[in-house]
Amino acid sequence: MKFPITKSRGGAAALVAAVALVLAGCSSGDSGSESSESAGGGGGDSMSDANLAITFLPKNLGNAYFDTSNSVGGASAIEEFGGTYEEVGPAEATPDSQVSFINTATQQGVGALVVSANDPAAICDALNEARDAGVKVVTYDSDTNAECRDIFINQATAEGIAQVQVDMIAEQIGDAGQIAILSASANATNQNAWIEMMEEILAADHPDIELVETVYGDDDDQTSFDKTAALLQTYPDLKGIISPTTVGISAAARYLSTSDAKGEVAITGLGTPNQMREYVEDGTVTEFALWNPADLGYLAAYAAKALIEGEITGAEGDTFEAGELGSYEVGADGTVLLGEPYRFNADNIGDFDF
Secondary structure, three states: OOOOOOHHHHHHHHHHHHHHHHHOOOOOOOOOOOOOEOOOOOHHHOOOOOOOEEEEEOOOOOOHHHHHHHHHHHHHHHHHOOOEEEEOOOOOOOOOOOHHHHHHHHHHOOOEEEEOOOOOOOOHHHHHHHHHOOOEEEEEOOOOOHHHOOEEEEOOOHHHHHHHHHHHHHHHOOOOEEEEEEEOOOOOHHHHHHHHHHHHHHHHHOOOEEEEEEEEOOOOHHHHHHHHHHHHHHOOOEEEEEEOOHHHHHHHHHHHHOOOOOOOOEEEEEOOHHHHHHHHHOOOOOEEEEOOHHHHHHHHHHHHHHHHOOOOOOOOOOEEEOHHHOEEEOOHHHEEEOOOOEEEEOOOHHHOOO
16 A cells, blocks of 8 residues: 655645645635535546546545545546546534535435544434435545445554554653643544544553543634643643644644743644644654545545446455555455554655645
């Protein structure tokens, strides 16, 4: 599997991420939604007559991570195979905010929905109505209950993501002291799975590290910034923060970079290089991790294509081709694994542009 982002895709991702950081938290219009189409031209350019109209539905718009996975990775894949790309979504990542967008896509008769779920159950009824209408459903980044979708594109195993974050914080604080977790929304399935495993790893292997609290920034920059400030005020002996969300880690780093806690409190978790570069370079952040979000969206788009064209059904053992990423196999519970997380630090961050 390829992890590093390709240079052609990375340059676009850098621009998208920079713009998204400026616009994060802003409404995209009166309805709080927006959409865009790729230059792919529509399903008529495909080598089949399949309905390759694919709609991406992230947790929320104005999020650099999803701009990279969707508008860069997903859109480029769909352009490659001649489909039609669209992205829609809510302004805020609340449990049921995605339902109306699912219903609209169903009414429009899209070929597939690619969804990062804000809640494992809140959108299930809407997704199953879409599937009953012939829409294929791929989840990515954050899964629904398995009976609500055809395939889940898992960015990395929950065990791997949890382990790398615990390893990094333990190394950075000398394996002792108080830490906190700054998560996204309280209902995010991926975040909760990672946190549960981090708690288990800490209890089993790091007896001198105390997890004092888990707080939620709702994948909102200002909320995450404020939660970071509150943690430091509440726990004056805090040694580190793990933030398993790209919005949270950058907001926490921004707060720490201008506070007296810079250099005293470690911040690590999951982030993108372009978001975190300045904080690595100024010494606020030592190391963080992530997978390639552009490749995640790219793989999700090719999985949607394979489902639409009947190449796979989501059954364990199914295989399909994902363009430049190569061949993938469907595992248990309809899960396709992208790869392992990667650590970014001062020695290698200059090699990445997304």
